[in-house]
Amino acid sequence: DGGITQSPKYLFRKEGQNVTLSCEQNLNHDAMYWYRQDPGQGLRLIYYSQIVNDFQKGDIAEGYSVSREKKESFPLTVTSAQKNPTAFYLCASSLQGDSNQPQHFGDGTRLSIL
Amino acid sequence: GQQVMQIPQYQHVQEGEDFTTYCNSSTTLSNIQWYKQRPGGHPVFLIQLVKSGEVKKQKRLTFQFGEAKKNSSLHITATQTTDVGTYFCAGSQDDYKLSFGAGTTVTVRA
Numbered sequence: 313d314g315g316i317t318q319s320p321k322y323l324f325r326k327e328g329q330n331v332t333l334s335c336e337q338n339l340n341h342d343a344m345y346w347y348r349q350d351p352g353q354g355l356r357l358i359y360y361s362q363i364v365n366d367f368q369k370g371d372i373a374e375g376y377s378v379s380r381e382k383k384e385s386f387p388l389t390v391t392s393a394q395k396n397p398t399a400f401y402l403c404a405s406s407l408q409g410d411s412n413q414p415q416h417f418g419d420g421t422r423l424s425i426l
Numbered sequence: 427g428q429q430v431m432q433i434p435q436y437q438h439v440q441e442g443e444d445f446t447t448y449c450n451s452s453t454t455l456s457n458i459q460w461y462k463q464r465p466g467g468h469p470v471f472l473i474q475l476v477k478s479g480e481v482k483k484q485k486r487l488t489f490q491f492g493e494a495k496k497n498s499s500l501h502i503t504a505t506q507t508t509d510v511g512t513y514f515c516a517g518s519q520d521d522y523k524l525s526f527g528a529g530t531t532v533t534v535r536a
Contacts, residue, residue, distance in 0.1 A: 347526075352435065354514060354528040355469070362522060370523065402468060411518030412457055414471035 315339065318403050318418035324426045325390065325397060333388045333421045335403030341416070343409035344386035348372060349400040349420075358401075361386055362409025390423065398424050430517045432527030439505045440535050447530035449498040449515035456518050458491055458498045463529070464511040472513075507534050 316337045325331045337344065343362050347355040357370030361380040375394025380386055386405075390397045401421045406413035431450045439445050449458065457476045461469035473482055475491035475498060482489045486509075488501045498515055512531045516524040 343522075352528055354432075355516075355526040357523055357525075360522065368522075404469075409522050411522060411524050412474070412476070414459065414474065415469075415524070416471070417468040419468050 316403060316405055316416055316418035318401075318421050320421060321419065323421055323423045325423060326426050328392045330389055330391050331423070333390070333401055333403075333423070335386045335388065335418060336384055337386075337405045337416075337418075338384060339405055339407075339416060340383070341405035341407050342383070343406045343413070344380065345404040345406075345415065346370075346376070346378065346386070346388045347402045347404065349402055355402065358388065360409070430515060430525045430527040432515055432530055434530060435528060437530055437532045438535065439509075439532060441505055441507065443505055444501065444503045445505060445532070446499055446501045447513055447532075449500075449517070449527050451496045451517050451525075453519055454495050456495075458515055458517045459524065460489060460498075460500055461514045461516065461526075462511050463514065467511075469514060502532075505532075505534055507536060510534050 319334045345360045346358040356372050358376050359378040361367035364383050367380050377389045403418045404415040406415045433448050459474045460472040463469045473489050479493045480491040486503045490499045512529040514526050514529045516526045518524050
């Protein structure tokens, strides 16, 4: 079955620690996205990548970093500079990197501060 | 920046009743998408509207795009318990990004 796999499902971060959230897709999609979901605020775009080896900042990129070395993978690092990292993180992909394409989401990673 | 507002934030519906959730943008949109997120789940794409005044139906769900392409609505008739979840609209201004509304969370009284 094709889809998007996010891991881990739950993640805990200590103060001053960087953590990396994994996102893998086998849909052969060009574009991948990272969103943050907080209660009552919908989905906010952190980073997106339209093609391998290229990515752009979204609306709330500060304190986050990404890489896109492989088409299938788009890991998100939450750095210690992100002072309020507790949230539900969703990875998505679309066939192409334009807004007319439906986005397919993974099951998410819930990040909490220890 | 572009903002997409959704109302109401919460909708409590008696099973069998109809309800509507609304999505409004401060700017003209090139297209609008609707997603549903079940409790504990992830958003799932429902539909996309592109044309001014467009209306699309999926069984008991009716989606509409406004004439000015600044607003959209989702109307559900004869609500069932399977309709529980959060419905998001997401709009775009001809770029590569979707702006999501905050969602309408629907609960159903049996």
